Amino acid sequence: MADEIERKFLVVSDSWRASVTRSMKLEQGYLAQSGGVSVRVRVRDEAEAFLTLKSGGSGLVRAEYEYAIPVADARELLALCVPHIIAKRRHLVPAGEFTWEVDVFEGRHAGLVVAEIELDAADTVPDLPDWIGKEVTADPRYYNAVLAAL
Amino acid sequence: MADEIERKFLVVSDSWRASVTRSMKLEQGYLAQSGGVSVRVRVRDEAEAFLTLKSGGSGLVRAEYEYAIPVADARELLALCVPHIIAKRRHLVPAGEFTWEVDVFEGRHAGLVVAEIELDAADTVPDLPDWIGKEVTADPRYYNAVLAAL
Numbered sequence: 167m168a169d170e171i172e173r174k175f176l177v178v179s180d181s182w183r184a185s186v187t188r189s190m191k192l193e194q195g196y197l198a199q200s201g202g203v204s205v206r207v208r209v210r211d212e213a214e215a216f217l218t219l220k221s222g223g224s225g226l227v228r229a230e231y232e233y234a235i236p237v238a239d240a241r242e243l244l245a246l247c248v249p250h251i252i253a254k255r256r257h258l259v260p261a262g263e264f265t266w267e268v269d270v271f272e273g274r275h276a277g278l279v280v281a282e283i284e285l286d287a288a289d290t291v292p293d294l295p296d297w298i299g300k301e302v303t304a305d306p307r308y309y310n311a312v313l314a315a316l
Numbered sequence: 317m318a319d320e321i322e323r324k325f326l327v328v329s330d331s332w333r334a335s336v337t338r339s340m341k342l343e344q345g346y347l348a349q350s351g352g353v354s355v356r357v358r359v360r361d362e363a364e365a366f367l368t369l370k371s372g373g374s375g376l377v378r379a380e381y382e383y384a385i386p387v388a389d390a391r392e393l394l395a396l397c398v399p400h401i402i403a404k405r406r407h408l409v410p411a412g413e414f415t416w417e418v419d420v421f422e423g424r425h426a427g428l429v430v431a432e433i434e435l436d437a438a439d440t441v442p443d444l445p446d447w448i449g450k451e452v453t454a455d456p457r458y459y460n461a462v463l464a465a466l
Contacts, residue, residue, distance in 0.1 A: 197348070197353045197355065197369065198347070198348035198349055198353050198354070198355050199348055202396070203347045203348050203355075203396055204348070205347065205348050205353075205355050205369075217367070217369075217383065219347065219355075219367075219393065221396050229392070229396075231385075231389050231392075231393065233367065233383055233385055235381070235383055239381050242379070242381075243369065243381065246352070246353055246371050246379075
């Protein structure tokens with residue numbers, strides 16, 4: 167188990183694109199959510215798959231448990247996910263001492279771009295690049311699990 | 317993924333105890349259930365742990381996905397389970413061509429004894445030993461996920 171300390175922001179310009187070091191395709195869905203635990207299935211670049219359990223519905227710090235699983239299992243599990251699958255392209259964008267993950271959503275959420283950073287401590291204050299907009303860490307509308315339900 | 321074809325019965329006598337070949341302690345809980353998928357954490361003999369996803373709330377045939385996870389993770393995940401943990405002792409009891417799993421519940425469900433067999437096909441008709449009572453395969457009251465909520 168690792169605690170995950172993550173902050174999430176809207177993205178206000180495309181200038182991050184000049185700094186992308188790596189991009190990957192993510193398809194993910196949520197198998198179940200109750201009691202404050204979400205169970206996510208994710209396929210990365212159609213080549214790797216993970217089952218991820220996160221505790222705590224909201225807030226900055228969540229316990230996270232992640233296990234690699236066979237891609238074939240993940241495909242079957244995605245078919246069980248309710249109600250929708252999220253597809254997005256994730257771009258890694260180093261800026262200062264952090265690497266941002268810029269998620270460009272596809273399909274039903276096309277047009278949404280969100281940037282996340284993982285911090286080593288809840289009181290770490292990151293420098294915000296000029297393409298970063300409003301913080302939405304605590305806004306349930308931007309939880310992937312909520313987006314999957316919209 | 318494997319389809320699991322399982323039948324479950326009440327147990328009407330103790331005569332199965334003479335045939336036990338192996339016994340193990342099981343502690344398990346349910347992290348989440350929704351959309352017809354249940355997510356189970358199980359620790360076996362305090363030495364091995366598994367995360368198991370099952371599709372389909374009821375019936376004979378369910379898709380099952382099982383992954384070994386670290387026992388330390390499983391202990392933390394059990395603490396997140398809602399609302400209760402099930403503790404039981406499972407005894408393996410060969411009879412004819414099948415091996416029965418006789419589950420003797422402990423804790424809040426002490427007194428309950430249930431026997432299960434896994435079949436290779438939904439139309440296989442097993443011989444029923446004389447200690448087997450009423451079939452409860454389709455009775456939600458005997459689902460472990462339901463017992464965990466009682």
